[in-house]
Every structure is written in structure tokens, then in C-alpha cells.
Amino acid sequence: MSDSMDKTVERINELARKAKTVGLTDAEIDERNELRKKYIEAFRSNLKVQLDNIKFTDEQ
Numbered sequence: 001m002s003d004s005m006d007k008t009v010e011r012i013n014e015l016a017r018k019a020k021t022v023g024l025t026d027a028e029i030d031e032r033n034e035l036r037k038k039y040i041e042a043f044r045s046n047l048k049v050q051l052d053n054i055k056f057t058d059e060q
Contacts, residue, residue, distance in 0.1 A: 005039070008035055008038060009039065011035055012032065012035050015028055015031065016032075
């Protein structure tokens with residue numbers, strides 16, 4: 001993973017821990033939702049690249 005994605009995941013985890021203990025403010029909930037959206041988009045993009053690079057070698 002890239003450094004920025006590592007930081008994104010780290011921040012998502014921080015917010016998840018805080019949500020379980022003391023709760024989140026409205027601003028933190030919005031931040032968490034945006035970070036999750038960013039992470040999912042990156043994940044889908046990487047998966048698409050991997051799937052696009054699959055080459056079949058046997059017709060059967």
C-alpha cells in the first residue's frame with residue numbers, strides 16, 4: 001500500500017476505536033465516511049487493475 005493509503009487506514013482505525021469508546025462528533029462521522037469512501041474507491045481500482053492483468057493461457 002502507498003504511504004497515503006496507510007495513513008488513511010490508520011485514521012479510519014483511530015476513528016473506529018474512538019467510536020467504540022467515547023463516540024464521534026458529527027464532523028468526525030463525516031470524516032470517517034469520506035475516508036471509507038476513499039479507501040473503497042482505491043481498493044476497487046486496485047482490484048480492477050489486477051483483474052485486467054489476468055491472462056488465460058489455456059483455452060480449456
